[in-house]
Amino acid sequence: MSTVRHHVIIGSGVAGNQAAETLREHDPDSRITMITISRLPFFNRYDLPRVFRGERDWRRFIIYPAAYYRDNRITLRRATRVVNVDSASQILKLEHKESIHFDSLLVASGAGAYLPEELSEFRPLLHGFGAFRDAVTVADALPKGGHAILLGGDTIGLDLARTLLDTGHRVTLVAGPYTFWPHEVTPEERPQYIAALQRMGIVVVEAQSRGGIAAIEPGAKGLSARKLTFEDGSELAGDVVMPFFGIAPSLDFMLGSGVDIERGLLVTPNLRTTNENIYAAGDVCQIWTDKARRYCFYHGWKNVRAMGELAARNITGANEPWVPTQDEALHLTADGKIQSPFWEYQ
Ligand SMILES: Cc1cc2nc3c(=O)[nH]c(=O)nc-3n(C[C@H](O)[C@H](O)[C@H](O)COP(=O)(O)OP(=O)(O)OC[C@H]3O[C@@H](n4cnc5c(N)ncnc54)[C@H](O)[C@@H]3O)c2cc1C
Helix, strand or coil: CCCCCEEEEECCCHHHHHHHHHHHHHCCCCEEEEECCCCCCCECHHHHHHHHHCCCCHHHHECCCHHHHHHCCEEEECCCCEEEEECCCCEEEECCCCEEECCEEEECCCEEECCCHHHHHHHHHCCCCCCHHHHHHHHHHCCCCCEEEEEECCHHHHHHHHHHHHCCCEEEEEECCCCCCCCCCCCCCHHHHHHHHHHHCCEEEEHHHHCCEEEEEECCCCCCCEEEEECCCCEEEECEEEECCCEEECCHHHCCCCCCECCCEEECCCCECCCCCEEECHHHEEEEECCCCEEECCCCHHHHHHHHHHHHHHHCCCCCCCCCCCCCCCEECCCCCEECHHHCCC
């Protein structure tokens, strides 16, 4: 019987790619298969705001060329969706019915944009920003000098707001509890950070002061493409409306796997799930944290990459605990703007 182990990684983001690199280093003879829904190879999401600066060639966002995967003997399965994981028989099923056996499985399936339930009926009128194609679509919908309405205002949205202002667009933020997510900002601290956003050129409307959002509709002919109405009857017109309410782990395919889940896949500090052959890393997992006495999410490029590396080391025999590597505090710069460590990458 072959002793060559088959490591399967679900996800080709920061966590999955770092894990593949480390697995190849620590288990040179193994088979490594990486599966992703994406049609593009690993690309830099953090750089997507560049699309608004006119960068439309997806090849300029790609981190590793095809040759990298070939040279490192990593089988990259693109445009492929995992629909089910059977942890007892160590088999995962792909949407097109193929089954793959794994000796170790790393779930690094990340997260998608979260949309609060009360806004879900307006989804067709909202522009997403999760993928390269989304970024191009919204950039095309926003005219020169046009007006973008950002809902929620997590750090991904605020990063985009900086680019939009810099490229001559107007930005209105409809602020609420998700503003600055995942930073934890106390009610006492909030006014100074909101003032910083205004200094940066963002118009801030507190959703609660207007009773919340009542409706989002297409604008009338000849007017802006979107009209947002608040519960108090006041209105806001813009060319695009984009939701930024943080993220929700992508793990539907794990629901029948027998592995424990809260909001994310629950893992011990060494990133192992409740199944000994299945690990998780990146935005999809919640790590047991002794200090907090609960399972916590850790976000940001540096944390996610470190998780991918740690999971791979532990899959190949180590037994090391997770130590966060990212500064999670929101900062104010000397000229009074906000600066988030989540905007730093590489
Ligand atoms: C536009 C954008 C900008 C961002 N900017 C920032 C930022 O500035 N700062 C910050 O801290 N964070 C930012 N984030 C969040 C950041 O992307 C994540 O923290 C990080 O990339 C997570 O990496 P990951 O490897 O866990 O997952 P991801 O990079 O999300 O990768 C998930 C992978 O899993 C695959 N996958 C999911 N489900 C399946 C399935 N069923 N079958 C097969 N494959 C599957 C996907 O195709 C993808 O390849 C941004 C996110 C977006 C969308």
